[in-house]
Amino acid sequence: EVLLVESGGGLVKPGMSLRLSCAGSGFTFSNAWMSWVRQAPGKGLEWVARIKSKPDGGTIDYAAPVKGRFTISRDDPKNTMYMQMNSLKTEDTGVYYCATGLVFDYWGQGILVTVSS
Amino acid sequence: DIVMTQSPDSLAVSLGERATINCKSSQSVLYSSNKKDYLAWYQQKPGHPPKLLIYWASTRESGVPDRFSGSGSGTDFTLTISSLQAEDVALYYCQQYYSTPPTFGGGTKVEIK
Numbered sequence: 096e097v098l099l100v101e102s103g104g105g106l107v108k109p110g111m112s113l114r115l116s117c118a119g120s121g122f123t124f125s126n127a128w129m130s131w132v133r134q135a136p137g138k139g140l141e142w143v144a145r146i147k148s149k150p151d152g153g154t155i156d157y158a159a160p161v162k163g164r165f166t167i168s169r170d171d172p173k174n175t176m177y178m179q180m181n182s183l184k185t186e187d188t189g190v191y192y193c194a195t196g197l198v199f200d201y202w203g204q205g206i207l208v209t210v211s212s
Numbered sequence: 213d214i215v216m217t218q219s220p221d222s223l224a225v226s227l228g229e230r231a232t233i234n235c236k237s238s239q240s241v242l243y244s245s246n247k248k249d250y251l252a253w254y255q256q257k258p259g260h261p262p263k264l265l266i267y268w269a270s271t272r273e274s275g276v277p278d279r280f281s282g283s284g285s286g287t288d289f290t291l292t293i294s295s296l297q298a299e300d301v302a303l304y305y306c307q308q309y310y311s312t313p314p315t316f317g318g319g320t321k322v323e324i325k
Contacts, residue, residue, distance in 0.1 A: 145312075156313065
């Protein structure tokens with residue numbers, strides 16, 4: 096069974112940092128493209144960042160609103176993906192999901208990030 | 213970026229009746245070399261993550277009931293629930309994965325009439 100578990104969320108003030116983690120199991124993590132998708136309260140889905148598998152080049156892409164502030168990475172021996180989020184803004188508030196694949200076929204349960212003064 | 217526009221924003225359908233959701237992309241998501249439409253549909257219930265229903269515009273994900281079907285090509289797509297069940301009350305999103313950034317439609321809320 097595929098399982099994705101996010102951690103690291105919480106309440107922070109604007110300008111502060113957080114690091115999210117996504118631990119995967121039940122699939123070959125090293126071959127998986129991994130993404131972060133977020134959802135602001137009461138709003139729709141927004142893709143945030145993606146890191147391809149190393150066999151596929153390990154390419155990293157970011158959505159425009161987070162480019163330069165967020166950094167996605169992966170540790171394949173630990174089956175874990177990370178997202179370092181710096182200079183957080185109130186508009187970054189939401190539930191952050193990790194998801195696998197080009198098409199997002201598996202999703203974690205999500206972790207809440209609240210940026211508020 | 214490709215803009216995905218869904219309609220309607222919400223719809224109420226009687227149990228057992230058909231529900232139809234439309235999705236339009238600002239440019240074609242049909243890849244000419246493999247003739248595949250890079251379009252997916254997701255279902256999201258309150259307090260839960262999205263669930264993949266359909267990919268390649270019309271391929272049902274394993275385990276998805278066959279009352280869910282996807283159709284369309286190029287820029288115009290449809291998700292149809294042939295006979296609405298109570299458990300189908302949810303938000304539905306289309307998403308293109310033809311180009312980066314992948315983008316989602318705004319969502320359609322399906323309720324029981």
